[in-house]
Amino acid sequence: MKDGPDIALTAALIGDPARANILSALMSGKALTARELSDEAGITAQTASSHLRKLLEGGLIAATAQGRHRYFTLSGAEAARLIEALMGFAAARGQLRHRTGPRDPALRAARLCYNHLAGEAGVQLYESLIARGHLMLAPDGPALTGAGTAFLHTMGIAPEGLRRKPLCRACLDWSERRSHLAGPVGQALLTRMQEMGWITRIGDSRALRFTPTGRAAFDHAFPPPG
Amino acid sequence: MKDGPDIALTAALIGDPARANILSALMSGKALTARELSDEAGITAQTASSHLRKLLEGGLIAATAQGRHRYFTLSGAEAARLIEALMGFAAARGQLRHRTGPRDPALRAARLCYNHLAGEAGVQLYESLIARGHLMLAPDGPALTGAGTAFLHTMGIAPEGLRRKPLCRACLDWSERRSHLAGPVGQALLTRMQEMGWITRIGDSRALRFTPTGRAAFDHAFPPPG
DNA sequence: CTGATGTTTCGATCAGGATCGAAGCATGAA
DNA sequence: TTCATGCTTCGATCCTGATCGAAACATCAG
Known part of the structure; x- marks a missing residue:
């Protein structure tokens, strides 16, 4: 009905809580494995696998096979900027979440x-x-x-x-x-x-x-x- | 499980096709009525009303009562920048939609x-x-x-x-x-x-x-x- | 007042998708 | 080779939320 890019596809991808958790975890810039991401998101490995596939197809993340591991990162600066814009908007609205302990230095x-x-x-x-x-x-x-x-x-x-x-x-x-x-x-x-x-x-x-x-x-x- | 702002709420809001259409229509900067937005989104007035309420609660749009009309606009520069970032990402991925005829000048x-x-x-x-x-x-x-x-x-x-x-x-x-x-x-x-x-x-x-x-x-x- | 129009609320239907258990596949260690 | 681990696919369940019809409410014209 309208012209312009279809923003619903990408937004819906980010809109699922599990996927949003995955993306937030990747905003650290670190490359994380599927298991680590499933822990971060609080879901099982099967569910995480399904989400990761969708995020890959949506171009939001990239994967690197590494032996029996698969490391995931944000797909690039474009994706990072998008998540950042969302975080900025959500933070301005006071929508925060709980935090967990820091990792072992x-x-x-x-x-x-x-x-x-x-x-x-x-x-x-x-x-x-x-x-x-x-x-x-x-x-x-x-x-x-x-x-x-x-x-x-x-x-x-x-x-x-x-x-x-x-x-x-x-x-x-x-x-x-x-x-x-x-x-x-x-x-x-x-x-x-x-x-x-x-x-x-x-x-x-x-x-x-x-x-x-x-x-x-x-x-x-x-x-x-x- | 994680710290940081909750991006899923806002992203899910934009992630529905009907709401994304509404937001895209408002990206022109114009103030539109509920009926005009329901036409743009291809949904009935009842459904549009429900979506508009959610977008208002999510802080993405603002409303101005005007007699028996209600004019809706994007809530501000923050929201516009967010939609723009999404459009940029989607456009780079080649996710476009059909277009309709131009408005009567x-x-x-x-x-x-x-x-x-x-x-x-x-x-x-x-x-x-x-x-x-x-x-x-x-x-x-x-x-x-x-x-x-x-x-x-x-x-x-x-x-x-x-x-x-x-x-x-x-x-x-x-x-x-x-x-x-x-x-x-x-x-x-x-x-x-x-x-x-x-x-x-x-x-x-x-x-x-x-x-x-x-x-x-x-x-x-x-x-x-x- | 009456009628028309714009918007919202209520209620019910229904589909898409998130979730997980179990099994299958690939890789690395011994 | 055999075993363990990481990941994916398959299948089934279940629930949130989008949708619309009908009706109520608000505003304006006459």
Whole structure:
């Protein structure tokens, strides 16, 4: 009956409480898994899967397959601005919700992601390797350079002995929003750092702790770029 | 489960197709009646009434009672910006709708509103009267000044003979977004201008047409301010 | 006053979609 | 390979909310 864009489709997508919770959680900029999002929204994994599919079709979010996980983020700046406009309007009308406790800061600093280093330290390692030319970003993922291979030898790692298909993989970080290094090389680096006593595990949680000397050695080996 | 504003309420409000149509129609900035909005949305008046109540409660639109009409507008810049963000997102995703024929431009230029002059000419008359001090804006509506009374006499109108309670009323314009003059004085002015041959009616529609000499006389009597 | 028009309320119907249990599929660990 | 975990699909249930007919209410014209 009217011209102009159809705003009902997108608005109805955001209008469901479960989906709105999912989008609000993604407004932190973090990449979250389907399970984490279902917890945030207070629904089961099946229901979340259905909602995530709809949000994908509506172009509001984007997904990245990552092993047996699937990481979801907002689709881009356009979507973020839209949610932000909605939040601004709702906040001006005094429509607020309850809040929950904050996340564990130790997990954000350094943690185990499967078998490699994640968190702020993981991002620092990854970006340092790229900035110093040890890692190159190819279309199909990061790849070790000659300088990178030599560097690994100085760390006591022989990349030639590693098997599995892609030696390096970029892994979306859970707390940061950027990538860190996964794959056999990432695994070998963490194992080596544990052998050298740089890093220890906190209990049986996923949190990792640097020893004082380990932290200094880590910052020397992987200086943060810039 | 989460902190932050509750965006689902507002988004669900916009998410219904009928309500989205109403909001899209109001994005023109015009003030529209409930019936006009129900036509735009393709629903009956009863259904539109229900939707309009919800939009009012949600703070997206505002209403102004006007005799037996109720004029609706977007509630303000905040709401307009929100709809605009939605339209931008939907347009980028290529979600468009069909379009209908354009409105009659003659209706926008000058038309009958009950018994007084509306459209661009109506707004010109109203604002000219105010700019020249013939009309004063009081809290309870516009009021005739002494100069205004004298001016009406030169037009051949005796406001002392007019009865009904508020001699002047501001009437939200349908095509323009501003007010024009209603009430007995507005009615008398239009009647007089028709008597003097300034204005004729086009068929039995609501559209009015100025005669060439009438247009000149009108612009002389009610020069647009500024 | 009476009649006409614009709007709202009431009541009932009905469909779309949110939800979850159970099962199926894919990936990674051992 | 086998097992565990993350995610998706299928199927069925159930409830919110959109819709409209009829009637009530308010305003204006005559």
